[in-house]
Amino acid sequence: MHLEKFSDIYHRASVRKGGDTQLELRLTHPLSSEQIKHIPDDRWLSEFSMKVFQCGISWKVVRDKWPNFEELFFEFKPELLLMLSDEHWEIKAKEPKIIRHLAKVMTIKSNAEMLMNARLEHGSFSQMVASWPAERITELWDYLKKNGSRLGGNTGAYALRQMGVDTFILSSDVEGYLRSYDIIDGGRDTKKSRLAANKAFCHWQKESGRSMGEISQIIAFSCGDNRV
Template sequence: MTLEKFDAIYARAAERKGGDEQLESLLSTPLTRSELLSIADDRWLSAFSQKVFQCGISWSVVRNKWPNFEEVFFGFKIEPLLMLSDEHWEQKATDQRIIRHLTKVMSIPANARMIHQASLEYGSFSTMIADWPEGKITDLWLYLKKHGSRLGGNTGAYALRQMGVDTFILSSDVEAYLRNCDVFEGGKTSKRALTAINAAFTTWQQQSGRSLTHISQIIAFSCGDNRL
């Protein structure tokens, strides 16, 4: 495998999007460490829960109903949610104000416990996220998959990106590019594949000095059907 230089990827993306200035305007910038530290634990639980419910459902439908979710689930405050019994959760899953899906609803207390445990260990969930070792973002994905509920695949990564964490996303365009370049083969969520993918992004980061977020977006813009 010969990894394509990031300058070549950038040039192709810029050509497809109408120039450097237009491409740069499309990129989203991750939050700083201090900005991440200011995020309350309930906002992480809300973000994880929203992404869980968006799996297999129109994202816009879930977003439009999300104020109702915030109301039904106490603003996703961790402590009150941890006090609910299984019977309470089953009742909440039948509330007509939300999308009624018991299995997805039950991911909320599971992820609340994950966040609570991390808060006990690190002081806050945001501290764990903000201080996660640089260059090991896929290990954070695996942490969410192992300790959380329904946060495997792209779900956890999309939630992290939504919250401003610097992470790449294995979208269909990015995945297709990486496969075409023989960065990995087989399942994209295997430890071997994630290690190879992480190494490729680390190389591009060293070449460009850019965030993982920017690199991921630029790769997506450099291929697929998303021309100007």
């Protein structure tokens, strides 16, 4: 495994995007741990649910319908949703103003249970995420896959980043880069590949002082088709 200097990665991305200023304008930045601690459970559940519904469907179509989801599912408040019977869930899944997909609708219930269990164990899901070590961020992905529903692959990671958590994403561009430098050589979602990727990002984080999310985006901008 050979790790390229981050300054070289940055320079290549900068050239491709029209200079440092233009590159910096394209980057999104994570929230602080203190800010993450104050995210309410309903916003996590809304984002997890949106990402589940966006799998295999135009993201814009899902976003446009999301106000209807918020209304139908009590603004994604777990306590209220977990009071619903299976019959009520089936009725909601048939509502024409949302995307009718029973299996995906039922993930809302499962992921609400995950959030409530985290509350019992850690005080809140947000507290747990805010204190999760960066050097083990892929284990948080594993937590979502194991304890949630349909949050494996990149789905959970994308949701975390959207919520402001500092995480990298194994997008096609980033995965391609890591493979080209033999940082990963097995399946993208294997424990070995994720740990190797996590180790590399920790190295670049110490080298550059940047967040993992920024590093991930810069790598994507430095190569491939720029799917960040």
